[in-house]
Amino acid sequence: MxxxxxxxxxxxxxxxxxxxxxxxxxxxxxxxxxxxxxxxxxxxxxxxxxxxxxxxxxxxxxxxxxxxxxxxxxxxxxxxxxxxxxxxxxxxxxxxxxxxxxxxxxxxxxxxxxxxxxxxxxxxxxxxxxxxxxxxxxxxxxxxxxxxxxxxxxxxxxxxxxxxVGAGHAMKALNNVMSAAGLLLAAETILVGRRYGLEPEVMLKVLNASTGMNHATQTKIAQYVLSGTYASGFALDLMVKDLATAGGIARAAGAPYLMGSAVTSVWELAGAQLPPGADQMRLVRWLEDLAGT
Ligand code: NAD
CATH class of the missing domain: 3.40.50.720 (NAD(P)-binding Rossmann-like Domain)
Known part of the structure; x- marks a missing residue:
């Protein structure tokens, strides 16, 4: 029992x-x-x-x-x-x-x-x-x-x-910095490529067979962006919380955190402009709106 x-x-x-x-x-x-x-x-x-x-x-x-x-x-x-x-x-x-x-x-x-x-x-x-x-x-x-x-x-x-105790939570926050950076950069890169005239589907195929591949190119962009749902079930506010946690760990460690800080700023800006509870994938829609697409 x-x-x-x-x-x-x-x-x-x-x-x-x-x-x-x-x-x-x-x-x-x-x-x-x-x-x-x-x-x-x-x-x-x-x-x-x-x-x-x-x-x-x-x-x-x-x-x-x-x-x-x-x-x-x-x-x-x-x-x-x-x-x-x-x-x-x-x-x-x-x-x-x-x-x-x-x-x-x-x-x-x-x-x-x-x-x-x-x-x-x-x-x-x-x-x-x-x-x-x-x-x-x-x-x-x-x-x-x-x-x-x-x-x-x-x-x-x-x-x-x-x-x-605590190491799991530290590891999780650091994982999510990578995840947040990967999604942001994949979304920006695909927007730039589209402006140039590249097809997003073709870009994903190339990226996933090349060194630019990450979890966003492998799953998130196709599943939640190209499908038009922008709904992954993970709130953007929760990602912003995880980025704040990771920033605190970096500060306490006294380690360089240039890219992490830049990524955090963009997610925080999107969080401040989007309604509370918005899905993390709304970050991509927000970038698309900034790009006027
Ligand atoms: P959620 O907002 O969907 O669910 C949280 C639940 O907790 C809600 O049902 C809410 O009513 C309840 N709750 C809040 N405060 C409470 C309290 N004091 N007492 C009892 N219930 C309370 O969030 P989620 O997406 O399920 O995420 C939960 C945790 O998992 C978060 O820490 C998040 O960062 C993490 N996480 C989420 C995902 C994801 O994809 N959604 C992935 C990995 C980790």
């Missing part, structure tokens, strides 16, 4: 992840501020709807958070710990893309109450959350990550153990 797993945050990513865990036979108790999402999930997937974070912590041995940012994770964890002050080895697994310093603070607070914390952010987007093929970037003590393995096996294709 599987232990009870709590899951807080049933959004674009959390919903399919929690659904996969329920389908794999985990006994689930779930919570989201969106009461309808929570009740709907519980009814469709045989889970228990927790009324609040405290209810999840009371019921579950392991609580997974999949929330917009580390502040939300902290609010949930504090409410949970207030409800169950003696953790007695319970586990909090933050799979959100939080900032590593927030995670380290959370781990200290949690440890004082007998909880262990693992940070295990993910990469792969909604598509790979649905198919249980995420890349999982785990930070934490080896024995604590070992305890997460039965969960990670359901959610992910591969788990990378990248270091102590």
């Amino acid at each position: 599987s232990p009870v797993v709590g899951f807080v945050g049933l959004g674009h990513m959390g919903h399919p992840m929690a659904r996969n865990l329920a389908a794999a036979g985990f006994d689930m108790v779930v919570f989201d501020l969106d009461r309808d999402a929570c009740a709907g999930f519980a009814e469709s997937h045989g889970a228990t709807a927790g009324g609040d974070a405290g209810a999840v912590f009371r019921a579950a041995d392991t609580v997974i958070t999949m929330l917009p940012n580390g502040r939300a994770v902290r609010a949930v964890a504090e409410a949970g710990i207030a409800a169950v002050p003696e953790g007695r080895g319970r586990l909090i697994v933050d799979m959100s893309s939080s900032a590593p310093h927030e995670t380290a603070e959370l781990a200290r607070t949690a440890a004082a109450h007998g909880y262990a914390v693992v940070d295990a952010p993910v990469s792969g987007g909604v598509g790979r959350a649905e198919t249980g093929d995420l890349s999982i970037l785990a930070g934490g003590a080896g024995a604590d990550v070992d305890r997460c393995e039965p969960i990670f096996e359901v959610l992910g294709r591969e788990t990378f153990r990248v270091g102590p």
